[in-house]
Amino acid sequence: MKKVEAIVRNDKLSFIKKALADSGFSGLTTYEVKGRGKQSGIIQILNGTKIFADLLPKTKIDVVIKDSNLDKVLELIIANARTGSIGDGKIFVSDVEQVIRVRDGAKATEDEEII
Ligand SMILES: Nc1ncnc2c1ncn2[C@@H]1O[C@H](COP(=O)(O)OP(=O)(O)OP(=O)(O)O)[C@@H](O)[C@H]1O
Numbered sequence: 001m002k003k004v005e006a007i008v009r010n011d012k013l014s015f016i017k018k019a020l021a022d023s024g025f026s027g028l029t030t031y032e033v034k035g036r037g038k039q040s041g042i043i044q045i046l047n048g049t050k051i052f053a054d055l056l057p058k059t060k061i062d063v064v065i066k067d068s069n070l071d072k073v074l075e076l077i078i079a080n081a082r083t084g085s086i087g088d089g090k091i092f093v094s095d096v097e098q099v100i101r102v103r104d105g106a107k108a109t110e111d112e113e114i115i
């Protein structure tokens, strides 16, 4: 199994959620986060005053999926997150060893159905 952690623009969350759900990926976790990438924040002009915004608000989405669905999920997220401008976000992919469903203790250690 894989965990996809996508950090995207806040206004892209609803499109990404819908695209994932429409393709059968309903389970996910979202967070409001602050972060920075290559540009280390940006300078914003507010009422003529320059303000250095170090950490910018973004949305983080975690999705745990079967290995075989990785390419599809990445494609859906990228297609719905991209504007083509800097700050579109980053995606991190890692291995997941085990998933346990609390309701009945069902465990998945490979590409099983509980996720
Ligand atoms: N190396 C990193 N480690 C952890 N989080 C990161 C890293 N790079 C980016 N992020 C997270 O991703 C968010 C979006 O980053 P951002 O889109 O600005 O990436 P970037 O690499 O600067 O690409 P771009 O040049 O398109 O802006 C950041 O706000 C931060 O939360």
Ligand SMILES: [Mg+2]
Residues within 6 Å of the ligand: 036, 037, 038, 039, 040, 086, 087, 088
């Ligand atoms: Mg950036």
